[in-house]
Amino acid sequence: MDVRSQISMVFHLDKCIGCHTCSIACKNVWTDREGTEYMWWNNVETKPGTGYPTRWEDQESYKGGWKTDGRDVELRSTSKRKIVPNIFHNPAQPSLDDYYEPWTYNYSELFNAPEGDDQPVARPVSMITGEPIEVEAGPNWDDDLGGSEVYAANDPNLAPLSDQQRQQMKAIERMVMFYLPRICNHCLNPSCVASCPSGAMYKRGEDGIVLINQDRCRAWRSCIAACPYKKTYYNWSTGKSEKCILCFPRLEAGEAPACFHSCVGRIRYLGNVLYDADRIKAAALKPDDELVEAQRDTILDPHDPAVVAAARACGVPDGVIDSAQKSPVYRFAKEWKLGLPLHVEYRTFPMLFYVPPLLPVMSVSEGDLVRSDVDDLFADIEKARAPIGYLGQLFAAGNEGKVRYALRKQLAVRIWRRHVTVGDVPEEAARQALAEADCTAEEADEIYRLSALATWDDRFVIPPFQREMAMEMMTDPHEHRSAAGFGFRDAPRRS
C-alpha cells in the first residue's frame, strides 16, 4: 500500500448560480498577461451545451485521456510510440479557433472621436494582434442556453437520449439547464503529465497538485491534446503551456484558492483525501461502468487505524492525516457517495467531484406538460426534467445507477428536512424515503448541514503544507533564511 495525500474538491451543482465570479477571480489573479488572455483556468459552462473549448468532450476529435484494451492503458493522443513522428505537428492539437480570439474594446474612441453626426462606438480589437476584429465566439457563447439549436443540440452527452427526450429538453416549457464550473481536476492518473515529452509536468507528491515547470516546458504541446478536460493551455506568447495551479501559494498560506474563496453560491469544498497509489493502475483497466466505484476504492478511510498506520509508514505527517479525517471531500465523495467524477471514462481519475443537480424540485414532467405545484414538492427523480441518462453520461461514464443513488439521497435529505423544519411531511414517510435512499436521519442532518449551512472552515479544510519541513530537508535553514524572498526571476516573456 502506497498511501498518499491528495488535495481534492467537491462542487455542489445544485448551488451554482452561474455567476462566473470564480472565473473572474482566477482571471484577475493569474491569466491577465499577454498570451494568457484566452485561457480560463476556471470556466463555467451551461449544460446542455458545447462548453469551452467548443465540444471539448468529443474525444473522437480531441483525442484526450486514456484508452484501454483491458490489459494496458495508452494515451489516445500521442503515446510514447506516436510522439516521435508527431512532434513536429501534433495532429490532435486544438487551435485558437476551437477556443476564441480574445478581444477588448477600443474604449478611447468613445472619448477621442471627432464631433460628428453619429455616436462614437468602441470597436472590438483583438488582444493578440491589436487589430479590429469581428467577434465570432467567446468562452461562454452559449451561456444560459443561448443559441441552443446550435450549441446545446450539439452537446456530445446527449448521445444516449432518445429523439423524444431531446425534443423535450428543448421545448420551451420544459427546458432544462444547469451550470458546470470546471477547473483542472488535479487527476490521480493525469494524462497531461504522462504525455509531456520534456518531463516538465509533474504531480507534487505531498498534495497531488499538478504543475508545469515553466523552465522545462519546450512547447511540444502534447499536454494540450492529452488532457481530456482541455485544462492545459498554450501560451502563444511565451511558448510555454500553463494550467490551473490550484492557487498553491494561497493554499500554502492556509487560504482557499481564489475561485473557491470568491464563490458566491458557496458550492465549493476543498480538503485532502488519503489514497492508495498502488490501486490506480488496476482501477484504470476497469470497464467504463465500474470506473466510479474503482476510483472510490482508491480513496482510503482516514479513520481506519490500519490506514492511519500505513499512512504514517508512508511518511504522511500527522497533521495531514488529521485534516484528511475532517475533509468535506471525503464525506461527499466516499462516505455519502454524493460526489461523482466528471467523465471518469477518460480514466485520468479526476479529483474534483460533482454533486449532481436535482434541478427544480417543484417541476414534474407529465406527458407534454410540466406541472409546477407545491402539493407534490418532492417528485420522483425518474420524472425530473434533466434525464438521468444525460447526467449519467456526464458523471458516471454511463452508469446511471450511480447518479440515481446520489439524486435519491439528496431528495431524501430534503424530504427529511421538510419533516423536521416544516412538519407537513409525516415522519413515517420521511423515514421511509431515507431508508429507500440508503440514508439515516443522522446522515441526512450531516448532509444538510454541510450542504446548506457550511461556513468557511467547514468548506475548506486545508492540510498543513509543512513547507518549513520541506525546506529543512533540502537546505540549511540558516542559508535559506538569507536567500529566500529575494529571488531574481525572469519576466515570463519570450526573448
Add this chain to the structure above:
Amino acid sequence: MNDYVLFGVLPYVVVVLFLVVTIQRYRMKAFSYSSLSSQFLENQHHFWGSVPFHYGILVVLLGHVLGFLMPKAILAWNAEPLRLMVLEVTGIAFAVLTLVGLVNIILRRFSSRLTRKVTTRGDWVVYLLLLIQVLSGIGVAVFHGWGSSWFATNLTPWLWSLVKLSPEVQYVAPLPAMVKLHVLNAFVLIGFFPFTRLVHILVVPNPYLWRRTQVVIWNWDRSRLRNVD
C-alpha cells in the same frame, strides 16, 4: 590568407561562441529555451511547413554527420556507381523536401496575421540563413555532383584537422565558390544558433521514451519524514 581566416579561424570563434552562449543561456535563462511553436495560432498550413522541413533536414544532417564520422564507409559504398546514384538522389530528394518545408514555413509566417504577430526579427534571420543554406546545398548537389564522395575526401579531413586544432585549409581552398558559401553559411548559422529559437534542438525530449509514465516530485524526503518529529 583569407581562406585561413574563414576556414581556419572563424570555425573556432563560432564554436566557442556557441558553447559559451548556449550553456550560459541555459543556466541563466532556461525559460527562454522553447521551440516557440505557433501551431496553436495556425493549424493547417503548419503541417506543410513543419513536417517536410524537419524530416528533410534531419535526413540531410544525418548524411553530413555520417560523411564526417565514417568517410571510408561512404567511399566504399560509393565505389559502385549505382549505389552512388542512390545516395545522391536520396540526398537531393530530402534537400528538396527541406526546401519545400522551409518555403511553406516562410509563406505561412507572412500569410496569417496571427503568425506575423509572433514572428520576431531573430526568426527572419534564421529563415534567411536557412534559405541560403538549403539553396546553396541543393546548388552544390546539382552543379558539383558526387558530393558524398568529395565530402569524404576533402571536407572530412579538413573538419578533422579542425578538431585536432591544426587547421589544414588547403583541403577547402581549391573547392568551388558555391561549396565555400555553403560551408561558411553553416558556420554563420552556428554562430547565430545560440541567440535564436534554434536552441530547441539541444533540448529534444530524449528521456521521454524510457522514463516512467507519471512524474511525481516530492518536496519531502518520505523516508526521513517520520524521524523529524
